[in-house]
Amino acid sequence: MAAAKPVMVQAGDREVRVxxxxxxxxxxTETTGEVTKLMVAEYFASVEDGLMRALRERPTALERWTSGxxxxxxxxxxxxxxxxxxxxxxxxxxxxxxxxxxxTITFPxxxxxxxxxxxEIAVPVWCAHMGTLTFHPWPVRRDDVDxxxxxxxxxxxxxxxxxxxxxxxxxxxxELLADLGMAGFAKTSGNRGIHVYVRIQxxxxxxxxxxxxxxxxxxxxKRDDGVTTAWWKEERGERIFVDFNQNTRDRTIxxxxxxxxxxxxxxxxxxxxxxxxxLTSPSGFNLFTVPERLASDGDPWATIDDxxxxxxxxxxxxxxxxxxxNFPPDHPKMPGEPPRVQPSKxxxxxxxxxxxRIED
Numbered sequence: 221m222a223a224a225k226p227v228m229v230q231a232g233d234r235e236v237r238v239x240x241x242x243x244x245x246x247x248x249t250e251t252t253g254e255v256t257k258l259m260v261a262e263y264f265a266s267v268e269d270g271l272m273r274a275l276r277e278r279p280t281a282l283e284r285w286t287s288g289x290x291x292x293x294x295x296x297x298x299x300x301x302x303x304x305x306x307x308x309x310x311x312x313x314x315x316x317x318x319x320x321x322x323x324t325i326t327f328p329x330x331x332x333x334x335x336x337x338x339x340e341i342a343v344p345v346w347c348a349h350m351g352t353l354t355f356h357p358w359p360v361r362r363d364d365v366d367x368x369x370x371x372x373x374x375x376x377x378x379x380x381x382x383x384x385x386x387x388x389x390x391x392x393x394x395e396l397l398a399d400l401g402m403a404g405f406a407k408t409s410g411n412r413g414i415h416v417y418v419r420i421q422x423x424x425x426x427x428x429x430x431x432x433x434x435x436x437x438x439x440x441x442k443r444d445d446g447v448t449t450a451w452w453k454e455e456r457g458e459r460i461f462v463d464f465n466q467n468t469r470d471r472t473i474x475x476x477x478x479x480x481x482x483x484x485x486x487x488x489x490x491x492x493x494x495x496x497x498x499l500t501s502p503s504g505f506n507l508f509t510v511p512e513r514l515a516s517d518g519d520p521w522a523t524i525d526d527x528x529x530x531x532x533x534x535x536x537x538x539x540x541x542x543x544x545x546n547f548p549p550d551h552p553k554m555p556g557e558p559p560r561v562q563p564s565k566x567x568x569x570x571x572x573x574x575x576x577r578i579e580d
Contacts, residue, residue, distance in 0.1 A: 224240065224241050225241075226238060226239045226240075227241040229258070229261045229265055229345055230265065231268075231341045231344075231345040232265075232268065232342055234340070234342040236261070236342050236346050238258055238261045238345075238348065239349060240257055241256060241257055241258035241261075242258065243257040243288065244256055245259075245285065246288065246485045247288075247290070247483070251484065251503075252506055252508055257351075259507065260348045261349060263479070263507045264344045264345050264347075265345050266511040266514075266515075267510060267511055267514055268341040269518075270490065270519040271341070271344060271355075271476070271478075272344075273476070273524070273525075274355070274476040275338040276339060277323075277337060277338075277361045277363070278323075278337065278338070278357035278358055278359075278360065278362070279322075279335040279336070279357070279360065279362060279365060280335060280336050280337065280355050280356060281308050281309060281310045281335060281336075281355075281356040281357075281472060282309040282313075282336065282347055282350070282352040282354075282356070283307075283309075283353060283355070283356060284306060284307055284352050284353075285306040285352075287305055287351075289482070289483070293306065293481075295481070306481065309350075310335060311333045311334060312335065313350055316346075317342075317346055319340070319342060320336060322335060322336060323365060326469075327470050328468075328469050328470055328550075328551045328552055337362050338355075353479040353480070354474045354479060354481065355474070356472035356473070357472060359371075359429070360422070367422040367423060368426060369421070369528060370417055370419060370420065371417070371418040371429060371433060371436075371467065372415065372416075372433070372466050372473055373416040373418070373437075373462065374415055374466045375389050375390055375414045375462060376413045376461040376462075376463050377412045377413055377460055378448075378457070378461055381458050383412045383500075383501060383502065384500065385460055386412065386414045387496060387497070389444055389446065389447055389460045390406055390416060391496075391497065392440060392443050392444045392447075394406075394493055395443075396439055396440060396443065397416075397418065400533040400534065401533060403418070404416040404418050405418075405490065405520070405521050405524045406492075406493060407489055407490040407491060407521075408489050408491065408499075408502035409474065409480075409502075410474060410478065410479070410482070410486045410489075410502070410505075411480060411482060411486070411502075414496070415473055417521075417524065418529060419527065419528045419529065420529050420531050421530055424531050424535075426468060426469040428531065430467040431535065432538060433462070433464040434545055435534045435537035436464075436534055437449040437462030439537060441462075444460075445459075446458075446459050446460055447459055448460070448461055449461070449545065452546075452562055454562060455563060465546075465547065468548060468551060471548060475488065476490050476521060477489070484503065484506055485507035485508070486502065486506050487506055487510045489502065489505035490519060491520055495520070544557050
């Protein structure tokens, strides 16, 4: 059978060409219908207000599932995954349209890259044409790529915990933010977790923002014994992990209104705090339901840019207990960082006081 002809999708003031429009990206489930590539492109166009609030002027990596989402498919996370089905695109793909703008970012290694920087909805729609389901924006704007304007609190349920546990902890996080004089905005992760964003004044570097996230997590641990900041999985137990490293340079979180590569085409969806309190499952937020929700109720994050907070209250908490925690494994070893070895495998005599392995 001949391949379907490309289709033009209206995206703001532009028409964007989408090839293979009938390619199945998500198979039908018991509760949702089949999703084609054209439907993904039209979805992104339909949530312009919320999606562009999350992406505008931000360097953005793309999570590309060019063959669609199927059970057992794998996302590449490094050079060792050459045969994976999906991958992260951190540099501008070939064939990008002339209206697509970029931002130059620097990785922890010191290397640089020109990354997509969405300035209009036609860009995400073109990215859908390229197989993108999830957008991963940096917490910076392109006019200052070294000073984040977002603190990102990632509440990640560990085995043995539930979405309800994440909701409870998010409520505690809201109270803590209020005590610090900060306003947080919550969204579902698109799976079981919850993300809380705080707009901050862009005057601190990534190291300071990461320390603020650690301090926040430690304070949250004091208020709820179902919370942990333990980096090693074997130490987390059945608790909600505050992933402080999501605030490290070149670590990103799925944006608001991004699709997630899970059956049913779920969406990472902003919610009000009152709504979150009564939410028992995020499964109702998907490609089929979110556009109507946004059109009828508006974006719960509509006021997120109205105020940018000082990070100083959290940095004061860090100064009370400035003990470093592990960085991601692909990040250069940092001063004061604990040894990068699982606690159960650590032999104290093999490590010096600075966390460096002693060679035999």
